[in-house]
Amino acid sequence: MENFTTIQSLVGGLLIGLSASILILSSGKIAGISGIVAGLMQFKNTSKEHYIWRILFITGLVISSYLYSLLMPLPASEISASYSTLMIAGLLVGFGTRMGSGCTSGHGICGLSRLSLRSLIATMSFMLSGFIVTYVLVHVI
Amino acid sequence: MMKHMMKHMMTLIAGIIFGIGLILSGMTNPSKVIGFLDITGNWDPSLAFVMVGAILVGFFGFRKAEKTNTTLFCEPIHLPGKTHISKELIIGSLLFGAGWALAGFCPGPAIVALGAGYQEAITFVIAMLLGMLIHDNLYEKLKK
Numbered sequence: 253m254e255n256f257t258t259i260q261s262l263v264g265g266l267l268i269g270l271s272a273s274i275l276i277l278s279s280g281k282i283a284g285i286s287g288i289v290a291g292l293m294q295f296k297n298t299s300k301e302h303y304i305w306r307i308l309f310i311t312g313l314v315i316s317s318y319l320y321s322l323l324m325p326l327p328a329s330e331i332s333a334s335y336s337t338l339m340i341a342g343l344l345v346g347f348g349t350r351m352g353s354g355c356t357s358g359h360g361i362c363g364l365s366r367l368s369l370r371s372l373i374a375t376m377s378f379m380l381s382g383f384i385v386t387y388v389l390v391h392v393i
Numbered sequence: 394m395m396k397h398m399m400k401h402m403m404t405l406i407a408g409i410i411f412g413i414g415l416i417l418s419g420m421t422n423p424s425k426v427i428g429f430l431d432i433t434g435n436w437d438p439s440l441a442f443v444m445v446g447a448i449l450v451g452f453f454g455f456r457k458a459e460k461t462n463t464t465l466f467c468e469p470i471h472l473p474g475k476t477h478i479s480k481e482l483i484i485g486s487l488l489f490g491a492g493w494a495l496a497g498f499c500p501g502p503a504i505v506a507l508g509a510g511y512q513e514a515i516t517f518v519i520a521m522l523l524g525m526l527i528h529d530n531l532y533e534k535l536k537k
Binding site for chain 1: 399400401403404405406407408409410411412413414415416417418419420421422423424425427428430431432433434437438439440441442443444445446447448449450451452453454455457458459463464465466467469470471472473474476477478481482483485486487488489490491492493494495496497498499500501503504505506507508509510511513514516517518519520521522523524525526527528529532533534
């Protein structure tokens with residue numbers, strides 16, 4: 253019980269929803285991080301507009317830790333996975349989010365906010381495999 | 394010109410708010426994420442509230458976007474369809490969930506942790522970029 257962070261998590265969620273709303277209403281873009289990042293590696297699209305908003309949004313994400321640390325102490329990221337596990341995980345996340353057209357932000361937040369059936373199916377799928385893999389890692393191996 | 398500056402400013406601010414939201418919520422802490430995914434163990438449900446909070450606000454933002462179909466700067470909004478369910482959607486999402494549980498990172502929090510200087514996050518993000526490139530440039534072409 254002592255590690256539950258209901259209020260912080262809820263407030264953090266409200267901020268994420270606010271950010272996604274600002275982005276859709278100002279730029280008309282979906283705050284789906286995997287799609288934004290992958291778009292930066294598409295070099296056939298030569299329009300400057302394609303890159304600018306992606307670079308700006310990702311820059312915001314990258315500097316957010318520093319800005320947070322100016323306001324309050326930055327909570328630690330406790331990472332227990334080994335480097336080889338991190339590499340396999342990264343490959344799966346990169347490949348899987350492209351194949352499934354989205355991740356926790358694009359499907360789980362933006363899609364569900366729009367009451368999209370497609371995003372609900374995607375969210376249920378990644379939650380399900382997340383539960384199963386965690387069960388195997390924590391309780392079986 | 395002014396309009397463009399305003400729009401770009403708002404995009405940068407949106408990125409910052411998104412990142413701060415992820416940090417505050419606990420999403421950038423892999424051990425917390427794994428605690429949330431461990432439903433049969435010592436389950437920590439806190440992160441479910443991230444989705445609740447985000448959808449609570451996002452619902453109204455996206456409802457306005459869908460109603461007007463134009464941005465505050467009078468540009469058209471193109472939103473993806475909501476009903477197309479494919480094999481790729483499900484298999485891709487299953488693979489993503491497996492990777493998410495292995496590391497405790499999904500794309501947004503990994504980029505935020507990279508910004509905080511974690512070597513592990515840098516490794517994860519490089520592998521993630523590689524996975525994306527493999528999908529978009531190899532897999533998609535082999536499929537054709």
